Amino acid sequence: MNTGELADRYRDYLRCLNDRRWDELDDFVAEDVVYNQRALGLDDYRGMLQSNVDAIPDLVFTPGLLLAQGDMIACRLEFDCTPVAPILGFEPDRSRVSFAEHVFYAFRDGKIARIWSLIEPVGGDRAARA
Amino acid sequence: MNTGELADRYRDYLRCLNDRRWDELDDFVAEDVVYNQRALGLDDYRGMLQSNVDAIPDLVFTPGLLLAQGDMIACRLEFDCTPVAPILGFEPDRSRVSFAEHVFYAFRDGKIARIWSLIEPVGGDRAARA
Numbered sequence: 001m002n003t004g005e006l007a008d009r010y011r012d013y014l015r016c017l018n019d020r021r022w023d024e025l026d027d028f029v030a031e032d033v034v035y036n037q038r039a040l041g042l043d044d045y046r047g048m049l050q051s052n053v054d055a056i057p058d059l060v061f062t063p064g065l066l067l068a069q070g071d072m073i074a075c076r077l078e079f080d081c082t083p084v085a086p087i088l089g090f091e092p093d094r095s096r097v098s099f100a101e102h103v104f105y106a107f108r109d110g111k112i113a114r115i116w117s118l119i120e121p122v123g124g125d126r127a128a129r130a
Numbered sequence: 131m132n133t134g135e136l137a138d139r140y141r142d143y144l145r146c147l148n149d150r151r152w153d154e155l156d157d158f159v160a161e162d163v164v165y166n167q168r169a170l171g172l173d174d175y176r177g178m179l180q181s182n183v184d185a186i187p188d189l190v191f192t193p194g195l196l197l198a199q200g201d202m203i204a205c206r207l208e209f210d211c212t213p214v215a216p217i218l219g220f221e222p223d224r225s226r227v228s229f230a231e232h233v234f235y236a237f238r239d240g241k242i243a244r245i246w247s248l249i250e251p252v253g254g255d256r257a258a259r260a
Contacts, residue, residue: 003199065234065246067199069133074197074204076234076246102232102248104195104206116195116206118232118248 090122
């Protein structure tokens, strides 16, 4: 897979998340996926994503910046959404919040095998404006 | 500049930071540099870096993951250091801490023109072990 194809594959993965096609996640993510140095595994990774979407039903994964090189993707994901349940220490008040995630992925055989993610504090933008 | 040369140039920038060659920073960073959507400018950016190094004298910028594509760099910087003054809400106790920064750079004419940075809470690793 060249880097253009890898970037396309990653965009397909984001589309899978945005469509909530959880049963197709194993097309994109390895069974033994490692998340932030933790051997999470596919099932727990899917559970984490589903919890996030439960707390933020209108969550849309939008790539703001996207680089592909070798078997790696780096992406700045930009979120503009309305949490309805507490998430990542944020207490929702039904207002819209904006935050970003900076995430690196290592692919193996076309699937995401390792993820390194840092997420901006949810509501950090609102807090900064307060 | 091809992507290999861009990555080399970025590594030279990190070496400049690690050597504390503040008077050479303008070789690598544009006068009108924008940091996290803020029109910071070179002088304030240099001041921010110097403040960080004042709080963490043994700060070394080590690229753990590095991607280059077009005019963009994405890097996971890994820090293992000993803060001696409060920084980013962290109260130092002279113990070593590990944290990461996930940062994207847009270059223009060979200099860093835009920076998007997310920094893991300092001491987050220690807190997680507590």
